[in-house]
Amino acid sequence: QVQLVESGGGLVQAGGSLRLSCAASGGTFRNTMGWFRQAPGKEREFVAAITGIGGNTDYADSVKGRFTISRDNAKNTLYLQMNSLKPEDTAVYYCAVDWSRFSMVVAREDEYDDWGQGTQVTVSS
Numbered sequence: 001q002v003q004l005v006e007s008g009g010g011l012v013q014a015g016g017s018l019r020l021s022c023a024a025s026g027g028t029f030r031n032t033m034g035w036f037r038q039a040p041g042k043e044r045e046f047v048a049a050i051t052g053i054g055g056n057t058d059y060a061d062s063v064k065g066r067f068t069i070s071r072d073n074a075k076n077t078l079y080l081q082m083n084s085l086k087p088e089d090t091a092v093y094y095c096a097v098d099w100s101r102f103s104m105v106v107a108r109e110d111e112y113d114d115w116g117q118g119t120q121v122t123v124s125s
Contacts, residue, residue: 002026011122014085017082023075024078029097036094038091090123098113
């Protein structure tokens with residue numbers, strides 16, 4: 001059974017940077033993967049996605065130009081580089097995998113099958 005484990009969250013001042021990682025264990029994969037986040041009192045929302053084949057990416061408008069999603073398939077690891085962080089980026093960040101797609105990015109939460117436990121990101125003003 002595949003397990004996704006996020007790391008790299010923490011407390012950072014506005015304007016700072018963090019790099020999140022999501023390590024997958026239990027198998028190798030080339031599927032589309034994504035990052036989502038959930039702020040207190042809000043619905044979970046799409047942040048970014050990347051295909052396993054071709055490395056195509058998609059971003060939420062709120063993070064375009066500030067966040068970069070990438071992956072290292074040899075290490076079964078997904079990354080999210082977050083720069084110019086804002087207080088409104090504060091949330092629990094989750095990684096997820098879509099077992100049915102390899103070369104198409106998706107932003108819908110219900111298209112993803114397995115999820116990590118989340119890592120907290122807090123941005124102070």
